[in-house]
Amino acid sequence: xxxxxxxxxxxxxxxxxxxxxxxxxxxxxxxxxxxxxxxxxxxxxxxxxxxxxxxxxxxxxxxxxxxxxxxxxxxxxxxxxxxxxxxxxxxxxxxxxxxxxxxxxxxxxxxxxxxxxxxxxxxxxxxxxxxxxxxxxxxxxxxxxxxx
Numbered sequence: 001x002x003x004x005x006x007x008x009x010x011x012x013x014x015x016x017x018x019x020x021x022x023x024x025x026x027x028x029x030x031x032x033x034x035x036x037x038x039x040x041x042x043x044x045x046x047x048x049x050x051x052x053x054x055x056x057x058x059x060x061x062x063x064x065x066x067x068x069x070x071x072x073x074x075x076x077x078x079x080x081x082x083x084x085x086x087x088x089x090x091x092x093x094x095x096x097x098x099x100x101x102x103x104x105x106x107x108x109x110x111x112x113x114x115x116x117x118x119x120x121x122x123x124x125x126x127x128x129x130x131x132x133x134x135x136x137x138x139x140x141x142x143x144x145x146x147x148x
Contacts, residue, residue, distance in 0.1 A: 005047040011064050012056065013042045022060065030059040063134060078137035093139035100132030 016024045016038075028038040031052065040046050048056065057065050066077040081087045107125050111117040117125070 004044060006044050008048065008053075008065075008068055009042055009044045011068055012048075012060070015060055015062050015064070017042065021062070027056075027059055031055050063130065067130060076133055076137050078141045079134060080138070080141065087142065090139070090142060093135065093142055096135040097132060097139060100128055100135055104128045104132065 015021055016027050022030070024038060024042070025035055028035045031038065032055075033052075041048050041052070053065075053069070063077065070077060104125055107121055107128065108117070111121045
């Protein structure tokens, strides 16, 4: 675990400042805080509170935030449709799972043919596995809820 939220703040900084998804100003407004307050969280002058973390995940639904929070636990994040948005068809969810698994196999097959899995390929595979696990968990949630 990082020093007083440093690792989490680094992820948020990357998303908001480096990638600008969304911009810091827009995120601060959506979170109901000033730019200065959010900036102080990003540079770890002060830590995000649990309520701010929850709100941040709502405003910036990036899986890296949840991966960090759930790392080392037996839990896996699943995507739910946003309120007011139509739920995707079950077939679409199942297709995402199959495509994700096929992408993993394709990268591993290429790596084996090329003499082994290097760090870049390993990172790609792990990212694809994360995406596929989320898609599978989301499909399970959708089927268990009875909404098809």
